Amino acid sequence: MNIALELTQRKPYLWINPSKSDSIRLDMVNMLQAKEDWDAFASLLQELFGTPVIDSPLKSLSRVQMHHRGKHFLKEDAVLPVAGSIKARGGFFEVLYHAREIALHEGLVSREDSVRLLASQQEFFSKYALHVASTGNLGLSIGLMGRSLGFQVFVHMSSDAKEWKKERLRSRGAEVIEYDGDYSEAVIRGREEAAKDAKAYFVDDERSLRLFWGYSKAGYDLQAQLPDDISQERPLFVSIPCGVGGAPGGIAYALKAIYGNRVHIFFAEPIEAPAVLLGMATEKGEGIRVQDIGLTGKTLADGLAVGKPSEFVCRQMKEVLSGIYTVSDEALQAMQYLLYKEEGIKCEPSACAGVLLSDYMQTEEGRAYLQKEGVQEENIRYVYWATGGALVPEEIFSQQLEEGKKVLQERPDIFEVD
Numbered sequence: 045m046n047i048a049l050e051l052t053q054r055k056p057y058l059w060i061n062p063s064k065s066d067s068i069r070l071d072m073v074n075m076l077q078a079k080e081d082w083d084a085f086a087s088l089l090q091e092l093f094g095t096p097v098i099d100s101p102l103k104s105l106s107r108v109q110m111h112h113r114g115k116h117f118l119k120e121d122a123v124l125p126v127a128g129s130i131k132a133r134g135g136f137f138e139v140l141y142h143a144r145e146i147a148l149h150e151g152l153v154s155r156e157d158s159v160r161l162l163a164s165q166q167e168f169f170s171k172y173a174l175h176v177a178s179t180g181n182l183g184l185s186i187g188l189m190g191r192s193l194g195f196q197v198f199v200h201m202s203s204d205a206k207e208w209k210k211e212r213l214r215s216r217g218a219e220v221i222e223y224d225g226d227y228s229e230a231v232i233r234g235r236e237e238a239a240k241d242a243k244a245y246f247v248d249d250e251r252s253l254r255l256f257w258g259y260s261k262a263g264y265d266l267q268a269q270l271p272d273d274i275s276q277e278r279p280l281f282v283s284i285p286c287g288v289g290g291a292p293g294g295i296a297y298a299l300k301a302i303y304g305n306r307v308h309i310f311f312a313e314p315i316e317a318p319a320v321l322l323g324m325a326t327e328k329g330e331g332i333r334v335q336d337i338g339l340t341g342k343t344l345a346d347g348l349a350v351g352k353p354s355e356f357v358c359r360q361m362k363e364v365l366s367g368i369y370t371v372s373d374e375a376l377q378a379m380q381y382l383l384y385k386e387e388g389i390k391c392e393p394s395a396c397a398g399v400l401l402s403d404y405m406q407t408e409e410g411r412a413y414l415q416k417e418g419v420q421e422e423n424i425r426y427v428y429w430a431t432g433g434a435l436v437p438e439e440i441f442s443q444q445l446e447e448g449k450k451v452l453q454e455r456p457d458i459f460e461v462d
């Protein structure tokens with residue numbers, strides 16, 4: 045199989061990971077530590093935002109995907125408190141962790157003090173800067189949390205970032221620096237800028253372990269919402285939209301560590317920006333960009349508009365991931381409309397990519413995977429990760445719905461995959 049040839053056909057495609065291992069043993073120490081840290085941050089979150097926990101409901105779908113066998117759930121990170129996207133799981137964690145570290149280092153608080161005290165130290169934190177590169181939602185998360193603690197915040201935005209996300213950040217006092225280039229360029233420039241200032245800290249979406257372990261708490265969150273009868277015969281099939289790979293990677297790692305062979309995890313990427321698929325399938329990691337094989341990296345799924353994957357995530361996922369599928373922009377638009385019309389759920393286009401997994405399991409590759417794993421489709425519990433959307437302004441959302449409705453009227457078979 046020539047992966048570049050497959051991907052440049054620009055058709056929905058399911059890649060099954062040949063390196064997935066059935067005997068993988070994952071280390072849970074970092075995950076458990078992150079969970080403990082999240083628990084410690086609860087009082088500070090309560091003080092700042094009136095909520096101690098950053099988690100979302102698990103909703104049982106009543107109409108969408110119900111024509112497929114199995115049970116269908118939506119993990120609603122679209123309504124995650126404060127920042128309304130999956131990126132808050134890692135982004136908030138890293139900012140809170142960093143704030144606590146500086147405060148301890150500078151003797152502002154001691155280890156015995158509650159971190160709640162940090163909620164009223166804006167003057168202290170105003171001497172420090174946070175930098176982040178973002179396609180939008182990570183920037184929003186770092187910006188909202190960083191500014192509420194009092195940090196100076198600089199968000200380096202790629203050309204794909206949506207205007208309303210930049211506006212919201214500016215209104216909270218963050219500085220938005222815009223680049224003509226794609227996300228990888230914004231990361232490089234952000235790293236460089238942060239390196240010039242001794243009191244600046246760069247939140248590195250491609251390389252940060254703190255982000256990764258921050259995301260991983262979602263594994264425990266989901267476990268707490270699921271019945272305890274998940275087994276190899278009645279497994280979980282989880283699908284998560286993927287950009288650079290950090291958020292889905294951290295969650296996939298945790299779910300695999302918790303459920304082992306009882307979970308099958310798939311990522312979903314845009315047809316024009318399958319960065320992690322290309323990096324993993326070629327085993328070149330960050331050494332290859334989608335532009336190198338003639339794809340554009342352009343998609344209306346702004347959160348997934350990434351040309352080069354996280355090397356770290358590609359390595360971590362090598363034996364963990366079951367596969368990755370690619371989705372057209374039109375299918376995302378149609379699914380955005382359908383989710384709202386049928387289930388009353390507001391998602392942004394990126395967030396809809398995960399909701400298509402059961403369609404891909406009907407393909408030849410999907411069926412072969414089920415057979416190899418010995419799974420009957422009617423026994424599957426699908427969990428589609430709906431990764432963002434609550435903060436999309438109403439006017440923009442209505443416009444997007446109109447476009448999605450039109451796609452569905454013109455192409456009622458849009459979700460079918462050969």
Ligand SMILES: Cc1ncc(COP(=O)(O)O)c(C=O)c1O
Nearest residue numbers: 181287288289290291347431432
């Ligand atoms: C809504 C949404 N979903 C999924 C992702 C993918 O996360 P990652 O880039 O960590 O793979 C993003 C990234 O910004 C996003 O905004």
